[in-house]
Amino acid sequence: MSTPLSPDALEARLREIGAERYHRNHPLHQAMYAGELTKGQLQAWALNRYYYQAQIPIKDATLLARLPTTELRREWRRRIEDHDGTEPGTGGIARWLKLTEGLGLDTPYVESLRGLLPATRFAVDAYVAYVRDRSILAAIASSLTELFSPTIIGERMEGMLRNYSFISEDTMAYFAPRLTQAPRDSTFALNYVKEHARTVEQQQEVIDALEFKCSVLWTLLDALDYAYVEGHTPPGAFIPTTP
Numbered sequence: 001m002s003t004p005l006s007p008d009a010l011e012a013r014l015r016e017i018g019a020e021r022y023h024r025n026h027p028l029h030q031a032m033y034a035g036e037l038t039k040g041q042l043q044a045w046a047l048n049r050y051y052y053q054a055q056i057p058i059k060d061a062t063l064l065a066r067l068p069t070t071e072l073r074r075e076w077r078r079r080i081e082d083h084d085g086t087e088p089g090t091g092g093i094a095r096w097l098k099l100t101e102g103l104g105l106d107t108p109y110v111e112s113l114r115g116l117l118p119a120t121r122f123a124v125d126a127y128v129a130y131v132r133d134r135s136i137l138a139a140i141a142s143s144l145t146e147l148f149s150p151t152i153i154g155e156r157m158e159g160m161l162r163n164y165s166f167i168s169e170d171t172m173a174y175f176a177p178r179l180t181q182a183p184r185d186s187t188f189a190l191n192y193v194k195e196h197a198r199t200v201e202q203q204q205e206v207i208d209a210l211e212f213k214c215s216v217l218w219t220l221l222d223a224l225d226y227a228y229v230e231g232h233t234p235p236g237a238f239i240p241t242t243p
Contacts, residue, residue: 001204007194010203014190014210018148021214024155026221028229033155035163039103040240042164044228046100047238048120050110052220053096053174055124057083062132063139075188082181095174102171104242115238119223127216134209137202141193141209145217146186153178 005013023029031037032045057080064080067073085091100110109115131139153175160167197206227233228240 001200004198004200005203010197010206011190011194013207014144014193015147017207017210017214018145021211021218022145022148022152023214023217023221024148024152026218026225028221028225029152029155031229033159035159038240039164039166039242041224041228042160043100043103043105043240043242044238045224046096046103047105047110047115048117048220048224050096050100051113051116051120052124053083054093055128056092059128059131062128063136066136066139068136079185082177092174092177095177098173099171102167104166114236117223117227117237118234120220123216123219123223127213130209130212135205137193137196138205138209140189141197141206142213143189144186144193144210145213146182147190149182149186150179153182 060076060079064073064076067076083092085094097107101107131142157172157175193206197203227237233239
């Protein structure tokens with residue numbers, strides 16, 4: 001860019017990135033939606049994705065500590081509560097463990113992280129470091145994948161409930177609250193970015209942040225596809241015991 005985009009043009013550019021790069025387009029997601037994965041492959045997905053879910057409040061806490069105003073901290077603190085809950089057994093992480101349990105995985109094993117793919121750990125840790133170390137603007141912009149998550153959540157819920165007899169609505173309890181939480185959070189983040197990204201450099205930083213986050217999510221599915229569809233499971237990673 002040689003001149004700054006208008007706020008609406010910046011939003012349009014960000015939505016173009018989502019249309020092109022969001023992991024809704026990944027073959028593994030499409031196979032999941034179509035009912036083409038085995039139970040063991042779904043177990044591997046849920047187990048590895050748990051690490052991402054568990055690190056979200058840690059990622060958000062690193063940003064919360066740097067936010068300069070009460071209003072911003074109050075807004076961002078809500079994200080941590082959404083995932084950690086306000087008491088034991090509540091919040092997104094607890095609901096994700098209902099999914100892994102419903103798929104037949106032992107909760108202490110999931111929480112131990114012993115079965116993670118190396119690429120899962122590296123990609124998620126890179127995201128946490130990105131939010132910790134980059135500017136507040138870039139850190140907030142990296143959350144804008146939530147603009148596109150209601151579509152993928154709806155597809156997962158509909159496709160998995162339709163195509164997998166061993167999955168129930170109770171198993172999928174994580175996803176329903178995200179249909180309202182994600183739009184709320186992404187609206188705030190988008191408005192913040194449109195207000196504060198005014199220069200070419202700031203807008204490029206925002207674009208780069210969203211592209212980076214899309215790459216993180218794509219990498220998670222790439223790793224699962226390579227290990228559990230193509231059959232190149234690395235030493236120490238989870239090995240499904242069910243077909």
